[in-house]
Amino acid sequence: MKQYFLYTIMALSLLSCKEKTQEESFDKKTYEVVKETLEEKEKKNPTRFIAANHRDRKNLIGQTVVIVNLTNNATIATYKDIALKLSFFSKTNVKLDEGNETVYETLKPGETIKFKTKYFAPKGTDSVAVKVMDAKAD
DSSP, rough: OOOHHHHHHHHHHHHHHHHHHHHHHHHHHHHHHHHHHHHHHHOHHHHHHHHEEEEEEEEESSSSEEEEEEEOOOOSSOOEEEEEEEEOOOOTOOOOEEEEEEEEEEEEEEEEEEEEEEEOTTTTOOOEEEEEEEEEEE
C-alpha cells in the first residue's frame, strides 16, 4: 500500500512539471501574436485611445481660450497630427459654431501633451466641447 501511494505521488509530480513547461512555451508563442493584434487595433482606432480633457476661459480682448490636454492611453501605438473638433454651445445647449484644429505633435504611449488655441466665439457662447476626430499612427 505504501509503494502504491509513493508511485502515485511521483507520477503526479512528474506530470505537473511537464504541464508547466508546455504552458510557458505556449505563452511565448502567443505573446507576439497578441502584441501584433493589439498594435493593429490601436493604429486603426486612434479616437478610442486618445483622451481630450479641456477647459476654456475668456481673455482680455474677448477671445475664448481653449486649453486641451491630450493623453495617449494606448500601450504600443504612437500618434501624430491629431485632428480636433471644437463646438461652441449656448446656455440652452444649441450649437452656435464649430471649428477644426490639428495638433502637429507626436503623442507617445502614456504621454500627455498640452494644446492651446484662441477663438472669437459667437455671441452667447456658454460652453465649448472638444472631440478627437482622427490621428495618424506613427
